Amino acid sequence: MSDATEDDLKGVVARLEELIAARPKGAGRGLGSARARSRQLGGHRSSFRGQGMEFDEVRAYQMGDDVRTIDWRVTARTGKTHTKLFQEERERPVLILLDVRTFMRFGTRGSFKSVLAARAAAMLTWLSLDEGDRVGGVVLMPSGVVSYRPQRSRSRILAFVKAMADATQDGFGTEPPASEPSLADALARLRHVSRPGTLAFIISDFHDFDDPALRELGRLSLQCQVSNLFIHDALEAETPQRGLYRVSDGTGVAVLDADSRAAREAYARRFAERREIIEQMSRQRGMAFLPLRTGEDPADILNPARTRRTRGSAA
Template sequence: MAEADPMKGVVARLDELVAIRPRAGGGFAPGGKVRTHQLGGHRSGFRGRGMEFDEVRAYQPGDDIRTIDWRVTARTGRAHTKLFQEERERPVLVLADARAAMRFGTRGCFKSVLAAQAAAILSWVGIAGGDRVGGVVIGPAGVATFRPERSRRRILSFVKSIADATADAPRAGEPPLAAAIAHIRALARPGSLIFLVSDFFDLDDHAVREVERLALQSHVTNLFVFDPLEAALPGAGSFPVTDGRIVARLDVDRPAARAVYAQRFQARRDAVERMSRERGMTFLPLDTGQNPVDILHPERLGAKPSAAARSAR
């Protein structure tokens, strides 16, 4: 009988990330939703300059002043801009987080492994649909950037980088989430589909600004990766925990401590969900007890995209 792999669920293997590739052909619909068949060119979910008029809305910072609707502006006394549906080729960009905070899990795998699996699935779906795929890998060693391409060999290099990052030893001075988002923003073009796969543990003001800038011209999906033990501690008792080298005891006898613990996690989740809702992004929670393939079927995750995100579809 073959011996069990002691690193299974702790480190993402390249062969596993290749094997997880969905077998059915497909791609992404305009708003980032998975669809069964890909027919070539897209009508982009991004609303920008193009051939077909869509609607008028209030002017927002970053809008092209050439699209201002002067008649509506004069009538209402407030600046309004025209929105158009564009036909365009669209890149798919994926950010995979494999930093130290992601090296935790109490169910099937570490958060970093689940994030790697989700990022790989999204990459395979994109390339199967004929999209150019690239992204950013953020790990202990730094930030690795991959420009979007259609080359399967290049995508394999991207997926391998994700796998390798899950095995890198944690070290001091890891890059912040904001830096990785800035890298992916440099790769993005109007109408891009962008997937941020992270636990967002360091979603500070700088990172929020970077995400908001992404959302101005791209369809952004925030995949919030977490472990159930982060959301709520177990009942009273003392439990062993380990980082793979040192074993310690986690004492959770005090109800007040458990309440504060749960509140901190909920505040982080709420911050990501609120940011997504307010900026028209999609919010998808994914925990380590779930099958990563469920991201292709958001209804299984109980996710509720914002009205703005739904309208883009």
């Protein structure tokens, strides 16, 4: 990478500076803003009652209630002791799974999928931090899986974001490893560090979404509110026209042969089937499904019309 200029690597690797600047302008109140709240990306309040920030109701005093919560006005008016109840504000950690493995290092519009994924992950990180949430997650790289404990400290969050940028360069310019960690591995890691009520974002092209990954994602959805960000490129979603196409991963160059009609149809079918599996499972399990294509702005996922969930509208 030392011989490559910054312009040569634009869109190929993510720079820390661009991830720091990934927070949408005018986002204001983070994931709890009115737009994001309508998609259930944030704005969380416990259904448990207790001492908290927001008044809920008054009820008759019961043995064991805190005497400091007695509502003396209602008590005087009714002649019976009443106590105030409050809606308890409950913290919700945010966990992000960022996939930047070899298959993500492809793109024909603006950037590699891995760079778009890193930008989306950074944007969600900053929005969550603005909301006061602890943020952490898992970074899935060609060389391994690294976990980051949810934090609220800006300095530690900056280290998490730097890890996202560095991950897009993991193994850059070298031969890909013989085997890479699987999406199922990363989902299992994420599930083990999550707790009930966690807000989880899975940012991947899901190219190896096999039965183990499906099971892990299903288990995760039982205890977390999950949003699946399906990263893809236009050339994956659309059958290429006949011809020979030069493609590169930033270091080597290969040729994609699209002269065969059968090959083109099989190519398009594989992508459509993968997308349908992810979308259908998201719908069945009440998870958000957010397709994001290279060349698009990651902030587009904050648009309610982009979300598909069991009770939601079509994207």
